[in-house]
Amino acid sequence: MIPASAPVPVSFEDRMATVDFRVAADAHITVDGDACRGCSTRACVTACPANLFVPMADGGILFNYEQCFECGTCYLVCDTAGAITWRYPEGGHGVAFRRS
Amino acid sequence: MTVPAAPGPAPAAAPGPVLACRQWADRRADVDPLTGTVTSDPRSAAASPADDAALECALRMATAWGTHVVAVTVGPPGSEAVLREALAAGAERAVRVDAPEPGDAASVAAAIAGVAGMVGARAVLCGDMGWGRGSGAVPALVAAVLDARQALGLVDLATDPEQPGVVTGWRRLDGGRRQHLRAAAPFVASVEGGVALLRRAPLAGVLGAGQATIEVVAPAGTCPVPSWTPSSTGPGRPRTHVVDGPDPDDPVRRRVELLTGLTAERPARRVVRAEPVDAAHQLIAALADWGEWS
Amino acid sequence: MSAPGSLTASDNAASSDAARFDAVVVGAGPAGSAAALVLARRGHRVCLLERGPYPGSKNMYGGVVYPRILDELLPGWWEEAPVQRWVTRRATMMLTADQALTVDFRSEAWGQPPYNGATALRPDFDAWLAAKAVDAGALLVTSTTATGLLRDGPGGTVGGVTTDRPGGDLRARVVVACDGVNSFLAKEAGLYGKPDPANYTLGAKEVLALPAATIEDRFALGPGQGADFEIIGCTGDIAGGGFLYTNRDSLAVGVVLHLPALAAAGVRPEQLIAGLKAHPAVAPLVAGGELVEYSAHLIPEGGYDMMPTLTGPGMLVAGDAAAMCLAAGIWLEGVNFAIGSGMAAGESAAEALERGDVSEGGLSGYERRLRDGFVLQDHRRLRHAPHLLLSDRVQRRYPQLACDIVEDLFTVTNPEPKPGIGRLVRRRVASSGVRLRHLAADSWRALRTFG
Ligand SMILES: Cc1cc2nc3c(=O)[nH]c(=O)nc-3n(C[C@H](O)[C@H](O)[C@H](O)COP(=O)(O)OP(=O)(O)OC[C@H]3O[C@@H](n4cnc5c(N)ncnc54)[C@H](O)[C@@H]3O)c2cc1C
Ligand code: SF4
Ligand code: SF4
Numbered sequence: 001m002i003p004a005s006a007p008v009p010v011s012f013e014d015r016m017a018t019v020d021f022r023v024a025a026d027a028h029i030t031v032d033g034d035a036c037r038g039c040s041t042r043a044c045v046t047a048c049p050a051n052l053f054v055p056m057a058d059g060g061i062l063f064n065y066e067q068c069f070e071c072g073t074c075y076l077v078c079d080t081a082g083a084i085t086w087r088y089p090e091g092g093h094g095v096a097f098r099r100s
Numbered sequence: 101m102t103v104p105a106a107p108g109p110a111p112a113a114a115p116g117p118v119l120a121c122r123q124w125a126d127r128r129a130d131v132d133p134l135t136g137t138v139t140s141d142p143r144s145a146a147a148s149p150a151d152d153a154a155l156e157c158a159l160r161m162a163t164a165w166g167t168h169v170v171a172v173t174v175g176p177p178g179s180e181a182v183l184r185e186a187l188a189a190g191a192e193r194a195v196r197v198d199a200p201e202p203g204d205a206a207s208v209a210a211a212i213a214g215v216a217g218m219v220g221a222r223a224v225l226c227g228d229m230g231w232g233r234g235s236g237a238v239p240a241l242v243a244a245v246l247d248a249r250q251a252l253g254l255v256d257l258a259t260d261p262e263q264p265g266v267v268t269g270w271r272r273l274d275g276g277r278r279q280h281l282r283a284a285a286p287f288v289a290s291v292e293g294g295v296a297l298l299r300r301a302p303l304a305g306v307l308g309a310g311q312a313t314i315e316v317v318a319p320a321g322t323c324p325v326p327s328w329t330p331s332s333t334g335p336g337r338p339r340t341h342v343v344d345g346p347d348p349d350d351p352v353r354r355r356v357e358l359l360t361g362l363t364a365e366r367p368a369r370r371v372v373r374a375e376p377v378d379a380a381h382q383l384i385a386a387l388a389d390w391g392e393w394s
Numbered sequence: 395m396s397a398p399g400s401l402t403a404s405d406n407a408a409s410s411d412a413a414r415f416d417a418v419v420v421g422a423g424p425a426g427s428a429a430a431l432v433l434a435r436r437g438h439r440v441c442l443l444e445r446g447p448y449p450g451s452k453n454m455y456g457g458v459v460y461p462r463i464l465d466e467l468l469p470g471w472w473e474e475a476p477v478q479r480w481v482t483r484r485a486t487m488m489l490t491a492d493q494a495l496t497v498d499f500r501s502e503a504w505g506q507p508p509y510n511g512a513t514a515l516r517p518d519f520d521a522w523l524a525a526k527a528v529d530a531g532a533l534l535v536t537s538t539t540a541t542g543l544l545r546d547g548p549g550g551t552v553g554g555v556t557t558d559r560p561g562g563d564l565r566a567r568v569v570v571a572c573d574g575v576n577s578f579l580a581k582e583a584g585l586y587g588k589p590d591p592a593n594y595t596l597g598a599k600e601v602l603a604l605p606a607a608t609i610e611d612r613f614a615l616g617p618g619q620g621a622d623f624e625i626i627g628c629t630g631d632i633a634g635g636g637f638l639y640t641n642r643d644s645l646a647v648g649v650v651l652h653l654p655a656l657a658a659a660g661v662r663p664e665q666l667i668a669g670l671k672a673h674p675a676v677a678p679l680v681a682g683g684e685l686v687e688y689s690a691h692l693i694p695e696g697g698y699d700m701m702p703t704l705t706g707p708g709m710l711v712a713g714d715a716a717a718m719c720l721a722a723g724i725w726l727e728g729v730n731f732a733i734g735s736g737m738a739a740g741e742s743a744a745e746a747l748e749r750g751d752v753s754e755g756g757l758s759g760y761e762r763r764l765r766d767g768f769v770l771q772d773h774r775r776l777r778h779a780p781h782l783l784l785s786d787r788v789q790r791r792y793p794q795l796a797c798d799i800v801e802d803l804f805t806v807t808n809p810e811p812k813p814g815i816g817r818l819v820r821r822r823v824a825s826s827g828v829r830l831r832h833l834a835a836d837s838w839r840a841l842r843t844f845g
Contacts (some may be wrong), residue, residue: 076594
């Protein structure tokens with residue numbers, strides 16, 4: 001048995017699985033991987049609280065929109081014009097908090 | 101193969117309204133692993149993708165046949181949310197059968213059949229699966245009560261404006277086969293979630309749906325579902341296939357390797373960026389390389 | 395309820411008139427619901443538009459509301475507001491790697507009407523407030539995102555919003571933008587300059603389930619009482635802070651991070667939360683809590699100096715959309731400022747509608763109201779707080795210094811006699827690398843900012 005004092009460990013997948021996402025058919029954020037190739041900061045990669053920006057070996061960025069908090073951090077920290085296209089998902093879709 | 105689901109479809113001239121069934125259930129109900137107690141939150145309740153697909157099919161069907169859609173749910177007042185969605189998307193009437201507790205398949209089916217009779221619907225559409233993945237028996241039971249034809253578990257559904265009241269579709273059979281169905285009203289059809297994407301309700305529909313009247317009716321009472329005797333209650337035992345094992349004369353180490361595939365050479369992982377068509381070709385090529393595609 | 399067979403006519407055909415309103419309020423957060431409630435009470439036809447499936451679904455915060463602003467609008471609100479716990483204990487913690495200095499205050503008075511602050515969950519609280527607006531006659535439309543402004547009135551006057559639904563134009567004589575921190579409507583109207591990441595912080599939090607009795611034991615609370623901990627010195631190289639709040643049967647623990655520093659640091663938000671939870675002063679409080687929801691949201695931290703122009707022709711901006719959240723160290727208050735500014739926007743919009751003048755001039759009562767009330771007075775007084783609090787000395791040096799001095803003070807050095815406090819402080823300040831000149835200047839700034 002886990003002693004009551006131990007922190008309950010959670011993987012990142014389990015962490016995100018606690019959140020209700022009503023995934024829309026279309027991506028509300030798109031990332032132009034080519035624009036990212038010249039980026040030296042890669043600020044989005046660690047700043048995105050949902051860990052949705054995955055750096056690729058070829059210097060591009062792989063982005064998944066499904067588990068996005070719609071917070072806006074990425075477009076604010078990114079200073080490459082045109083790299084991120086950001087809008088809200090279609091109404092009724094996206095994140096739906098229940099206990100925050 | 102084409103099998104008429106029932107005696108040859110004599111085109112029913114006036115199919116009446118199309119009834120779209122929608123179940124309101126929590127998509128993320130919490131189940132206590134120790135006690136089995138289910139806690140659900142009405143805020144995460146919604147209709148299932150299959151029910152949404154059924155509504156979309158019903159709306160298209162009604163347009164093709166020049167009739168209208170009636171949406172029905174069996175549930176507590178909170179479940180009217182799924183009816184308002186249907187009204188916003190284009191249903192003309194909405195009926196809730198009042199049921200504070202989730203009922204069993206037979207009583208839900210009896211309630212839906214009661215509403216079909218009440219509104220004169222001879223075409224009933226359901227999703228094949230709710231969030232709760234219950235018995236999945238409701239559509240068949242509705243058909244039994246209404247003495248209607250069944251076209252269940254459809255993966256594709258088509259209607260013809262020239263033949264009001266007739267539906268055609270495909271459904272899966274075991275072993276990767278498909279069955280083509282054709283049914284004339286009265287029928288009950290159920291569809292998988294992928295069959296159609298529910299249209300985005302127009303703003304005018306949403307503004308109107310907020311205040312539209314939802315008819316509330318009492319449950320139909322006792323359930324005239326025929327009783328049946330299960331033919332078998334044992335566990336399913338699929339037949340085994342004989343697979344040749346490694347040569348018993350091989351050394352133990354070699355046999356373990358062969359059985360587990362532990363040391364087998366594995367293709368290196370590759371991440372590729374490609375346009376969809378090109379991506380499909382590359383996937384097929386990779387599968388062929390691995391001997392998984394011929 | 396009628397028996398099967400008896401029919402009532404239903405009519406859901408919406409004519410184009412149905413999409414015409416006196417006012418459209420965008421966003422059913424606290425600002426929007428307060429504005430819609432005021433407008434509806436004054437007899438105007440109001441549409442309250444929300445992009446989430448229910449009010450509060452897109453909104454997360456730390457965890458404490460200060461609803462006294464509702465005293466007038468909803469007398470007796472405390473009888474029915476969806477409250478988790480009444481805050482009777484407020485503490486500020488300064489952490490270093492292995493030290494903690496806590497200033498801890500309790501008040502039994504805060505546990506009784508009219509109360510002071512309460513922990514509440516936003517999906518509950520926002521839905522409750524939106525329901526009040528609906529009861530007053532507002533039409534709540536959810537699952538619908540405003541995608542832009544209709545600016546076809548004379549002189550580019552705003553005449554409604556476009557939405558992401560087919561046939562989705564919503565016409566109104568006045569638009570109240572309460573669309574939160576990213577407010578694309580205020581940006582589209584040209585009320586903001588180019589957004590500067592230095593004006594924003596990211597909040598990330600975990601909700602950890604624990605039995606109510608355990609929470610009351612650990613935080614030394616009576617039934618229904620709650621605690622509010624603000625924490626500094628827990629975010630490493632990143633300017634920011636942390637928080638720990640008690641809900642009924644869960645804790646909210648999280649961090650608030652200055653965006654430019656977060657972008658540069660290469661550390662992930664959830665790692666910082668994990669670090670905070672592992673601190674020896676925090677770990678025993680959160681131990682055994684099971685993660686039930688992880689969430690993140692931006693805060694317009696810049697305060698007064700980042701506020702946009704508050705009115706345009708046919709349009710008002712309130713709440714986080716107008717950067718009215720007060721995030722100044724020991725204060726993290728946004729919901730009360732959102733309600734306050736939303737009410738002021740609702741009243742000013744109603745006046746303008748009644749006078750038939752929704753031009754910028756006709757709506758100027760809004761800014762006047764805010765200046766006369768707590769919203770802009772508090773903000774103006776604390777305008778330098780964000781800058782001071784996000785500075786390196788306040789973030790890192792001072793917590794270390796304070797903890798060291800107090801550690802010296804309480805460390806018994808027998809057989810050495812106790813050193814004088816003055817000497818202790820001088821010695822620690824000298825070795826901390828903080829210059830007395832800076833300490834004096836920061837104290838003076840703090841006095842002017844907070845005093
Ligand atoms: C981590 C964190 C901790 C905080 N802690 C506290 C605290 O302890 N106490 C406190 O008082 N405040 C706190 N705040 C601040 C507080 O949450 C905000 O100030 C407050 O929510 C602002 O209310 P609002 O109504 O202006 O905006 P929001 O609450 O953000 O509401 C905006 C609404 O508009 C909707 N919306 C946005 N765009 C559109 C669109 N285009 N169409 C339709 N709808 C749209 C959104 O879905 C949302 O419902 C905290 C904030 C954060 C992020
Ligand atoms: S999205 Fe912006 S910050 Fe991220 S890698 Fe691309 S250019 Fe850089
Ligand atoms: S909006 Fe926030 S959660 Fe979504 S991708 Fe950007 S940073 Fe990540």
